[in-house]
Each structure stands twice: as C-alpha cells, then as structure tokens.
Amino acid sequence: MNNIKKAYYAGWIIVTPYKTVKNSYLICKDNKILNITNQKPLDAEIIDLGNKTLIPGLINAHTHTELSAIAPHIKQNKDFISWIEDIKRIKENMSNEQIKQSAAKAYQDLYNLGCIAVGDISTSGLTKEDFINSKLHGVWFKEYLGNEVDNYKKVKAIKKGKNISLAIHALHSTHSELIKSIKQSTGNNLCSIHLAEHSLELEFITSKKGKWKEFLDSRGLIYKDWQLPDTSPINYGQNLDILDNNLLAVHLLYCKDKDFKVLEHFNVNTCICPRSNLNLHNKLPDINKMLGYNLNPALGTDSLASTDSLSIFDEMKFILDNYKDIPEHKIFEMATINGAKSLKIENLFGTLAQGKIAKFLSIDICPTRPDNIIKEIILAGGHNIEWIE
Numbered sequence: 001m002n003n004i005k006k007a008y009y010a011g012w013i014i015v016t017p018y019k020t021v022k023n024s025y026l027i028c029k030d031n032k033i034l035n036i037t038n039q040k041p042l043d044a045e046i047i048d049l050g051n052k053t054l055i056p057g058l059i060n061a062h063t064h065t066e067l068s069a070i071a072p073h074i075k076q077n078k079d080f081i082s083w084i085e086d087i088k089r090i091k092e093n094m095s096n097e098q099i100k101q102s103a104a105k106a107y108q109d110l111y112n113l114g115c116i117a118v119g120d121i122s123t124s125g126l127t128k129e130d131f132i133n134s135k136l137h138g139v140w141f142k143e144y145l146g147n148e149v150d151n152y153k154k155v156k157a158i159k160k161g162k163n164i165s166l167a168i169h170a171l172h173s174t175h176s177e178l179i180k181s182i183k184q185s186t187g188n189n190l191c192s193i194h195l196a197e198h199s200l201e202l203e204f205i206t207s208k209k210g211k212w213k214e215f216l217d218s219r220g221l222i223y224k225d226w227q228l229p230d231t232s233p234i235n236y237g238q239n240l241d242i243l244d245n246n247l248l249a250v251h252l253l254y255c256k257d258k259d260f261k262v263l264e265h266f267n268v269n270t271c272i273c274p275r276s277n278l279n280l281h282n283k284l285p286d287i288n289k290m291l292g293y294n295l296n297p298a299l300g301t302d303s304l305a306s307t308d309s310l311s312i313f314d315e316m317k318f319i320l321d322n323y324k325d326i327p328e329h330k331i332f333e334m335a336t337i338n339g340a341k342s343l344k345i346e347n348l349f350g351t352l353a354q355g356k357i358a359k360f361l362s363i364d365i366c367p368t369r370p371d372n373i374i375k376e377i378i379l380a381g382g383h384n385i386e387w388i389e
C-alpha cells in the first residue's frame with residue numbers, strides 16, 4: 001500500500017460484526033482506510049477481488065510464542081503442576097537459539113493464520129527482537145514472577161500500535177510488592193496478568209495452603225510476607241490496587257458473580273482462552289456471564305504447550321461448537337473489536353472503519369445471505385485467506 005488511492009472491489013465487506021456491505025469498494029490511501037462506497041470511484045486504481053469477502057485482521061490477545069520450541073515435547077493430560085514442571089525441565093535443555101527460532105516462526109505463522117496483532121508473553125525476554133521485527137502489532141510483555149522486586153524495566157513504544165510492556169505472571173506466583181511495582185511502572189500502558197485460572201490458585205489465595213503452597217515450598221519460594229490470604233483472586237487484585245482499564249486479565253475461570261461485578265466496575269480488559277482451559281483444567285470460561293457483565297472478552301490461544309494451534313479462527317470455531325447460545329457476531333467481535341480494545345489498538349485495528357490501518361484479509365468464500373456470512377467466515381477456518389496490504 002502506498003500513497004496512490006486504491007479501491008478494492010469485493011463481493012462482501014465486513015465493516016464491523018454488525019455492518020456488512022455487498023458489492024462495494026473499500027477505498028484506501030496512505031495506509032489508511034478512507035471510506036466504503038458502492039459507487040465506482042473515478043480517481044482511484046481499482047483492484048477487483050471479485051466475489052471475495054474482506055474482513056479485519058484478527059487479534060490473538062494472549063499467547064506465549066517463547067514456548068513454541070518446547071511444545072512438541074510436552075505430554076498432555078497431566079495435572080497442572082506436572083505440566084509446569086515439564087515446561088521448566090524441557091526449557092532448561094533448550095538453547096536460546098532454538099527458543100528464538102521457534103518464536104520467530106510462530107510470529108510468521110500467526111500472521112499467516114490471519115492475525116494482525118498479539119499480546120505475547122515472555123518470561124525469558126528472548127523473543128523481544130523477533131516480535132519487533134515481525135509483521136505483527138500489539139504488545140510484547142516481559143513477564144515477572146517470584147520475589148525479585150527490583151528486577152523490571154520500563155515500557156516502550158516501538159511504533160504505532162506496537163508496544164513493549166510488562167506482565168505480572170499471576171497473583172499466586174508473585175510477591176505482593178512486585179505486583180504493585182509492576183502495575184505502577186506500566187502506568188497508562190497495558191499490563192497483563194493470568195487471573196483466576198485454576199483451582200490451586202483459588203485455594204492458595206483464599207487459604208495460603210494446599211498443593212500450590214507445597215509447590216512453592218518445593219521450589220524454595222518464600223511467600224510468608226505476601227499479603228495473603230484474601231477472599232478471592234479478584235478481591236486480592238482489588239486490594240493490591242491493580243484493577244483498572246490498563247489491566248488485561250486473562251482466563252477468569254474461577255470467578256463468581258461478585259468477582260465479575262468488580263471487574264466490570266473497574267472496567268478491566270478481559271481475555272479468554274477456552275481451548276487451553278479445556279486442555280489444562282478441563283473447564284471452560286462462563287462467557288455468557290462475562291457478556292452479561294459487559295466484560296466483552298478478547299480471545300487468546302495461550303501457548304502451543306496447551307493448545308493445538310495459534311489460530312484465532314480455530315478459537316472462534318471452538319466457541320461456535322461449544323457455546324450454542326452465543327451468536328456468531330459476538331464471537332467475531334471477540335476476535336476483532338474486543339481484541340483490539342484489549343490491546344489498546346482499536347484506533348488502528350479491529351474493524352474496517354474509516355481511519356483504520358489499510359491492512360486486512362480477503363477470504364475466498366461465497367456466502368449467499370448476509371445473515372449467515374459471519375458463520376461461514378468462522379467455519380472456513382482461516383483457509384483461503386490472503387493479506388491485502
């Protein structure tokens with residue numbers, strides 16, 4: 001895309017999940033979307049895409065590309081602590097180069113799978129340069145855990161819609177003071193956290209006991225001065241003053257109504273990873289309840305160590321198959337608008353509206369009715385897609 005005005009003619013254009021236009025021209029200039037019209041423009045280069053359908057790039061708001069190298073060595077169907085121990089053991093036997101190479105491939109795969117942006121977590125810090133050099137936008141998070149209170153760095157903007165920031169691993173793995181410090185140092189930038197993901201976390205937060213306590217003991221991690229126990233992970237987050245619109249809370253599997261109410265009150269960004277949740281915890285997030293509390297979750301795949309693919313098309317299809325009462329428009333909204341909002345890039349991506357970046361997907365499907373088109377896009381599973389940029 002350059003400074004010549006271009007008009008992409010397509011059979012269908014999905015402007016937003018709720019606005020579809022037929023036989024129209026998407027007009028772009030200077031890498032921006034100018035407008036959509038059904039009148040053939042006389043002052044633009046016409047690119048005729050025939051019957052194809054144009055959609056916005058998808059957003060994978062939570063993944064860990066740095067685990068791609070170890071994923072083939074992980075045994076599934078183990079308990080959560082064994083899974084964590086497996087990851088640690090296999091990671092120790094990997095070279096930094098292997099981890100970096102697999103992550104670079106994962107960034108390219110994500111793009112090929114129709115993703116325009118990611119929320120990517122890295123504890124090693126090894127994947128930062130490959131994220132910066134990738135075609136993806138979004139946020140790369142350096143993740144911290146344990147008791148290393150002073151060991152964190154500042155956030156940084158790489159370019160429009162591409163940022164470096166910090167993540168807190170989770171409330172049950174990180175010192176209370178470190179949690180507060182990271183959140184404060186990210187300021188108005190996004191900070192990510194795994195929140196209310198599993199039953200051991202809930203048990204530890206509410207009692208400071210149980211299998212997670214034994215696991216921390218076995219790792220020699222001192223937790224006696226963490227500000228625990230508390231009544232729930234969400235309540236603990238509130239007491240640590242980290243709940244706000246700059247927090248991206250991922251998973252939320254173990255939340256009660258009062259927890260969702262608190263997250264809604266603080267306008268916390270949320271992200272769900274249903275396929276990973278089913279594989280690791282044999283439990284699915286209560287998406288209907290989240291929607292009822294206006295939490296509007298984004299979608300993430302989590303890493304290849306807990307799911308089969310990094311495809312948001314696969315995540316959408318899984319929700320379509322497993323949540324019969326959630327309309328396909330809502331699912332598509334999670335993968336686009338909600339994802340863009342959750343990564344704070346909704347001014348650039350998430351829809352094909354005027355002013356957004358002129359980088360979008362063309363899909364070779366031939367829908368017959370506008371009311372069925374989103375479902376057909378999801379069922380197409382990301383095959384026959386092509387980037388227009």
Ligand SMILES: [Zn+2]
Pocket residue numbers: 062063064121194302303
């Ligand atoms: Zn994760």
